[in-house]
Amino acid sequence: MLKKSLVLMSISAAFFAQAQDVSVIRNSIDVYSSSPNIGSAKFNAMGGSNGALGGDANSLLTNPAGLGVAISGEISGTLSILSNKNTSSLAGSSFGYKTNKGDLGNVGAVMTFQLMTESAWKFINVGVNYSNQSIENYIETPGNSNLIYDFNNGNSSSLGRHAYDRYGYMSKTSVGVGANYNHNLYIGAGLNFFNSSIDQSDTAAFTSLQTGASEYFSKQNTPFYERGNGFSASLGVIGKLSPNFRVGAALETPTFWNIDRSYNFYNDAIYGDDYAIENRKFTSPLKATVSAAFIASKSFSLNVDYSLGLTTPKYKVYGVAETELNDFFKENYKNVSELRLGAEYRLKQFRLRGGYAFTSNPLDALTISSFNNDGSASDRSYSNLMLNNRNALSFGLGYDFKSFYIDAAYQNISSKYTNPFLRGVVNDNVEAGYYSPNNLISSDSYAVSDVKNNRNNFFLTFGWKF
Template sequence: MSISAAFFVQAQDISVIRNSVDVYSNAPMIGSSKFNAMAGSNGALGGDGTSLMTNPAGIGVAIAGDISGTLSVINNKNTASLAGSSIDYNINKANIGNVNGVATFQLMTESPWKFINVAANISTTSIENYIESPGNSDISIAKNLVDQDGNNVVGNLSYLGHAYNRYGTQTQFNIGVGANYNNAVYFGASINMHGVDMEQYDSAILGLDLDNSVTTFDKQYTPYSEKSSGFSGSLGVIGKVSNQLRLGASIETPTWWTIDRAYRDYYDGGDGIYYDNFVEDRTFRSPMKATLSGAFVPNKNFAINVDYTLGLTKPRYKVQGPAESELNAVFNDNYKNLSEIKVGAEYRIKALRLRGGYSYASSPFDSTTISSFSNTGTVSDNNYSNFILGDRNTIGAGIGYDFGKFYIDAAYQNITSEYKNPFLAGYEFDNYNTGYYSGDFDVTTPSSVVSDVKNVRNNFFLTLGWKF
């Protein structure tokens, strides 16, 4: 990593970098219970509307109409650790996470084209996230101040705690068409529409030794809110190598996002800190993705599928000023292309369905060297892996029962990730300060505090479906 990129990482609000990847580029979406139990692995199997999230050619595999709705119950737990202390925080959410359907149209002709099918899928998930890091009074920042008598004094601000707090919802709507050619090759295409409604906070608690006061400080340009919409397109194909082996491939274009953003800009008015509210729009392009899939179906009772997804490009903002240039520099120097492997299987015992799956997604960032505080308060350059976001492991399990026209499925997912969580750093230039602000003064340090975060998500799903 270059020195300039290390500077940009600390000059920017880390939450913007995290959300660019975690929300706008690589968020796993909720499918049906079957989809979730198999960790989203269905790229060469297909058969229902959730295929639109992996390989739209799976729509062409369907030979009967299908519609389902899924109730999702999400538990999101963050444990942030620093200097021997830890803070846990749990978020629980329940909503209708997925609705999808397929309509099949059998072609009554002598042509080898057997079916033309259409499908729709809508997924909704909470992106609420709260990371509270413990304080460490050995970390202190010196600040030149003026006392009530007009004398110049030096105060020391001890670090007592920090929180990233995000609220919001993400939606994805897919609509597509699939075709069956001679029951051997399947083609598909889809249009994907995305939406995000989000608020982000970044706050630190600091204690001043001059009067023993404790004050909450907000990061420059926070809180901010974003209402965003985006679109992408997908193309896919599945081919039967034999009656038992299927191979699939799909490609998804970048998602082109339009982001309407409102934020606070703090400044020193001479007699205290003030802020103005500003609005702006941004244009963001997420990475293009390709997925290769293989499925083995030895009989009607068992199927196993493997998907491998690779990012082909990097995230990028349209440059409208220094902020977008800095963000692009971070992605150019630090971002690793998405790499994810998913394995899912289903076993049938008459009307009973047993399912399981596993997914591994690599960290989206290279190891990064930044200036940071140790637990004893000293400052040095340190290298961190799993920086900002870490590897993600997903384990899924599920059960279902087919009543004929109706079916019911249930699933459980455990998703874990561990990463290094930097905060507090900022820079001060002429008329430019990316530090933290209270109502009285700003605090700026070029060094980060870095906590360890373990994120665990325990998700439960219940699907009701109807075949027609």
């Protein structure tokens, strides 16, 4: 029975149990702490790996020193089709749902200025890059007839289904400058401006054991709506060790977010059911990237990037909610590392590209009280709660018409994680349950489903060199 499921939890999970909504934690890491990394079809086909190669506007996504590598002007636009599918499984049943979004994924431009002097400084280049992606994510989980809640009016209902539903987008606009010193050393700097939009809901349906009718509930403080803007700065350097080898390093400051937020609340002693508006300040982790490239000839190049978050996410404290979130990140957040590999082979005017990227799990293992399939509850430890490692494979083709070029790329990103929901305590001090116009659900434990996430993305770029 949901209301009789109180089980003592470990200290590491205590923060998690209090920290508002699962969606807030997930979005803090998955959205606000990871900037959009959709570039041109070439960039995506090579796994987003170009930190020591550079040469185009997408250098602003990894290492702004790459702007200094360019020796001619260029402008490009990329169309993206993003397909995101989640399959959530609970108690032997599964629901799968796919979303497809087409959009303008990337626009980039580099303007080169050759210095006609005797100085060793050869070029000063200016770059602009715009990257945009949908963050829509829908996770629907089937019900479990063994998870039964007894209402105070004597009626009982079983879990019919649950859904996390997120709509929105994230964009990053970057401007930067790169310089070429004697074709051996390249330095660069960039400013990054972010915009985000999130519409998030957390709902559950329960089926009456008496009538078979479904009743729909919303989690306290949901749905919520967030509109954010932020900025960061980046510095980078690339050096040639030999005509064939380059190394690079870049540092990106935390992104300083300003987030306007509104949310629905329920069962308040004074206001009843209403909505509230607030503002939050959020700081994402500081990030460092090191890179290496091997250019065998004009026909083949290989690049590897390794990025590491150096700090933890943090909210400016206005009250208990931000303190709980910061305590959770301090206790359970792991510095995220990302490895990206990319290669390009040129055969006359044809281009063949491939890439791989790995992103580590941002959270430590957590122990929580969760429901078993038979409806009982017990402490369980999860190494992939809410988020997990991500693997990305990609490949692409291109054709260079000298002044014009066209590139295409395919990218597959996969991840498996466990999805907690349904916990929400309602007592004299806390109103955090699931609410309908007539009833409320109070649960000390989580239901946890297994989610397979699979993204299949396609990109098409048209470019002009001048």
